[in-house]
Amino acid sequence: MVNRISFSIFTALMLLVTAVFGQENAETVQQAATQQNTETGPVNEFFRSNSKIYVAVGILVIIFSCIxxxxxxxxxxxSRLEKEK
Amino acid sequence: MLLLYVIIGGFMVPVPVIGNNQQAARSIFFHLPMWMAMYTLLTISVVNSIWYLATNDLKKDVRASSAGSVGVLFGVMGFLTGMLWATYTWGGTIVNDPKQMTTAIALAIYMAYLVLRMSFTDIDKRARVSAIYNVFAFALLIPLTYIIPRTVDSLHPGSASSPGFSDKDTAGTIKMVLWPAFIGFTLLGIWIYTLRNRYKRLALKNILHG
Structure with a gap:
């Protein structure tokens, strides 16, 4: 049960993070007039803004969430093992 | 602590600007240690597999499977981070890069190892067959991910046609963060491996006799 709760909290946090990122997105899109935008779309422009620093951030997010x-x-x-006993 | 230093330092030290990497070059501090941790864990796995074949001790097999599982976790993380990085520097998530291709093959081989383990019901047979498979998988892993990509042209640094990152690291700042990153992530991997190993040993307590 505790697991379920912690997992749902984690999922909710991740969703929140995405929502926050999305908000930031809209603001940075205007500033992000980088030279090498080959593709368009808010996600692409977001990752290419601020000298692509968000690529490194994204990579940390991937590692953290996988672990x-x-x-x-x-x-x-x-927990399942504990319940069996 | 070491990892904290890596995460903070990884974003603060000056990095050389190489190609169109810009600040994304900082990803090296997190992408590369994944592979180092994976190599370490899969080495632990294969050593224990050989050890199992020599001694027929099931505890060694449990260790090999735990290390293999965590090794694959780090491999998958390395691959995913590489995919994100490639999207914004090479212009494609999966590109025609030999290192990426061979790594995908090596990871598939190791995933097959984990699936193979699940397909047996007899515990001794499972241990023996998967130990032998593990030796072959490791014998393929090293040439596939380490040797072949270095001999052919690749988009990755350190291949036949592209220079490594270290040449451009004039101030030595990359090394200063990268080495703690290797040690830190490898230790994290080993810690997760011991956790999984302890769980597996508990689960198989009746068979292993404690």
Whole structure:
């Protein structure tokens, strides 16, 4: 049960982060007149803004969420083991 | 602490501007350690597999499978981060890059290892067959991800036609963050591996006799 709750909190946080990123997006799109925009669309322009620093941020987000998902799954397995006893 | 230093330092140190990387070059501090952690964990895995074949001790097999699983996790993370990075520097998520292709093959081989393990019901047979498979997988991993990409033209730095990042690192700042990053992420991987190993040993307690 605790797992479920922590997982839903995590998911909600991730959704919040996406929402916040989306907000920021709209503001940065105007400023982001970078030279090498080969593709358009808000996501592309966002990642190319501020000298592509958000690529590095995105990579950290990927690593963090992968490790967290793995650990949450391990946590669930351990709980199942605890229940069996 | 080491990882904290890497995350903060990774965004603060000056990095050389190479090609169209711009500030995305900072991703090297997080993308490369994934592979180092993966190599370490898969080495632990194959050593334990050989050890299992030599001693027939099931605990070694449990270790090999845990290390393999966490190794694949780091491999997948490395691949995903590489995909994001490639999208904004090479102009495509999956491009015609030999290193990316061979790594995808190597990862598929290791995922097959994990699937192979699940397909057995007999625990001794599972241990023996997957240990042998693991040795072959490791023998393929090193040439596929390390040797072949260096001999052919690649978009990755450090291949036959492109120089490595280290030549441009005039101030030595990349090295200053990169080495702690290697150690930090590898230790994180080993820690997750011991967690998984402990779980598996608990789950198989009746068979392993403690």
């Amino acid at each position: 967290t998902i793995y650990l949450v799954r391990l946590d669930r397995k351990i």
